[in-house]
Amino acid sequence: MNINIDLGNRSYPIYIGADTSGNFPAFYKDQYKNRKCAIVTNNTIASIYSSYINTLKTELGCPVHTMPDGEKYKTINTWSAILDDLLAFRLDRKSVVVALGGGVVGDMAGFAAACFMRGIDYIQIPTTLLAMVDSSVGGKTAVDHPLGKNLIGAFHQPTAVWIDTDFLKTLPRRQYVAGYAEAFKYAFIGGGEMFAYMMNNKDALLRAEPEPLLESIRRGVRIKADIVSRDEKEAGVRALLNFGHTFAHALESYYGFEGLLHGEAVLWGMLCAVELAKVSGALPPQHWDALDRVMDGLPLPPLPSPPEVSAVYAAMFADKKTELGELRFILPILPGMSEVRGGVRERDILGTLEKVLHV
Numbered sequence: 001m002n003i004n005i006d007l008g009n010r011s012y013p014i015y016i017g018a019d020t021s022g023n024f025p026a027f028y029k030d031q032y033k034n035r036k037c038a039i040v041t042n043n044t045i046a047s048i049y050s051s052y053i054n055t056l057k058t059e060l061g062c063p064v065h066t067m068p069d070g071e072k073y074k075t076i077n078t079w080s081a082i083l084d085d086l087l088a089f090r091l092d093r094k095s096v097v098v099a100l101g102g103g104v105v106g107d108m109a110g111f112a113a114a115c116f117m118r119g120i121d122y123i124q125i126p127t128t129l130l131a132m133v134d135s136s137v138g139g140k141t142a143v144d145h146p147l148g149k150n151l152i153g154a155f156h157q158p159t160a161v162w163i164d165t166d167f168l169k170t171l172p173r174r175q176y177v178a179g180y181a182e183a184f185k186y187a188f189i190g191g192g193e194m195f196a197y198m199m200n201n202k203d204a205l206l207r208a209e210p211e212p213l214l215e216s217i218r219r220g221v222r223i224k225a226d227i228v229s230r231d232e233k234e235a236g237v238r239a240l241l242n243f244g245h246t247f248a249h250a251l252e253s254y255y256g257f258e259g260l261l262h263g264e265a266v267l268w269g270m271l272c273a274v275e276l277a278k279v280s281g282a283l284p285p286q287h288w289d290a291l292d293r294v295m296d297g298l299p300l301p302p303l304p305s306p307p308e309v310s311a312v313y314a315a316m317f318a319d320k321k322t323e324l325g326e327l328r329f330i331l332p333i334l335p336g337m338s339e340v341r342g343g344v345r346e347r348d349i350l351g352t353l354e355k356v357l358h359v
Contacts, residue, residue: 003221005137006229007157014137014161014225016218021052021164024125025059036095037062040082040109042069045101045127048170062098063089067108071257074104074144076152082112096121102128103135103262110141114156121159127167129179130263133220136161138228144257148318149249155233165214177299178263180206183216185270187294188338189240190223195336199294206299239340243330244269250315251307259304267300268356276352277331280344290335309353
């Protein structure tokens, strides 16, 4: 199945299927002819998929840059090392970077491509559920800073996204659950039909049943493609894709980007967003039961340690969604519909953190 991101002369296709990675070399040769390429991956993927990477190297002549695996390596230094190798590989302005990995690899490779010779093409081949349903699509590229997540980066759209769900067969359960969170968020922003679909299939998706899994990816990507086509650089509706993320990014920053995966933080963040919508009045009481039912049974991970609420709250002010010193949240207002809300009372935010995080 193909879905297109409509961005004029920067539009691009998203290919979604199962057992399709073997077709990628032929696709590249057809679409990119004799253009040089380089693969950026991490050491975990390089080990698990060494045979596949060797095939790409042989058929496409792609050298490989292998970075460390983990959010804590999403730094300027790691990004700089990628650029060092792109120069050493003698890539030029017509060359293509192929990002093979999860969200960190995609963000890092994309940001490197955005800066190399003022911008070259790149392709996303996501290998995690989180990357498939979210980070590989939309052109957000970035590195983290000690003061906050994704604070240094650029909007740089890929020229293609190649999603093969067979990569998920080797994904550790913890990583899968982290991706489940990003898939699940579309229940709150994708309309009533998506809300009902996720309500009815959340358990099957959690079990990674092939058909619901593939369909949820298709639906989520279609929703994101529509949003990005309307608002590429988050001037308006694209902010909805950050449902639960104001809380999640603060938690990640609080724990120093260790011990809590991004998607795990999003699970907690979505729970906080629903609670804050209730106490702030954004979500009318007649819809509380529906949202409680869809949230029931989410696989919440344990937090690395009991958080200090005031410190988590302070970390929120480093989030990119903060404007003029005011926190903005994406809060549900109906089943399947959310909106950006500012002016939320501090006591409501602190009370939400205390209640949801059990501190």
